[in-house]
Amino acid sequence: MPDERLKFYAPTAERTAAASLSELAALGLTKKRAQTIRALACAIANGELRLEPGVDVDEAMRSLQALPGIGAWTAHYIAMRALGYTDAFPHADLGLMKALGLRKAGDMLAAAEPWRPWRAYAAHHLWANLK
Numbered sequence: 001m002p003d004e005r006l007k008f009y010a011p012t013a014e015r016t017a018a019a020s021l022s023e024l025a026a027l028g029l030t031k032k033r034a035q036t037i038r039a040l041a042c043a044i045a046n047g048e049l050r051l052e053p054g055v056d057v058d059e060a061m062r063s064l065q066a067l068p069g070i071g072a073w074t075a076h077y078i079a080m081r082a083l084g085y086t087d088a089f090p091h092a093d094l095g096l097m098k099a100l101g102l103r104k105a106g107d108m109l110a111a112a113e114p115w116r117p118w119r120a121y122a123a124h125h126l127w128a129n130l131k
Contacts, residue, residue, distance in 0.1 A: 013041045013042075013044035014041075016037065016038065016041035016045075017038060017041040017044075017046075019038065021035060032068075033069065035068055035069060036067065036069030036070060039068055040064075040067055040070070048063065049063045049064070051082040051083060052082070053083055053084045055083065057079055057083055057085045057088075060075075060078075060083060061076070061078075061079055072090070072091075072092065073090040074090075076088040076089055076090040076091075080120045085120060086118050086121065087116055087117040087118070087119050087120060088120045088123075089109075089112050089115075089119035089120065089123055091105050091108040091112065095126070095127055095130050096108060096123055098130065099126035099127070099129065099130055100126065
């Protein structure tokens with residue numbers, strides 16, 4: 001049984017997938033974000049997408065990016081957080097670019113190449129030290 005002080009729970013993928021776009025938008029989401037969240041929830045609820053450590057990360061990131069509204073940045077961030085993928089690196093992140101004084105995503109990838117396979121740790125370090 002959860003701690004009695006816990007008042008709120010995250011909704012399941014099934015519950016989110018069953019929600020209408022207007023119900024999701026009523027939470028303060030834009031229509032596009034509501035569509036993205038619902039598509040993600042449907043993919044998870046249907047078993048088309050698994051977001052748990054041990055899955056094929058490249059396949060999961062391809063599946064994520066096939067969903068409307070999810071690009072490389074989001075796929076890498078989800079891989080970093082949900083899949084524990086140590087080499088995830090959202091190279092187009094403005095904060096990371098600022099931290100390294102770079103302006104192009106390609107330059108970020110080149111700068112981060114020596115950090116493989118630990119680029120996610122480097123990203124966390126860079127974000128934590130932004131000023």
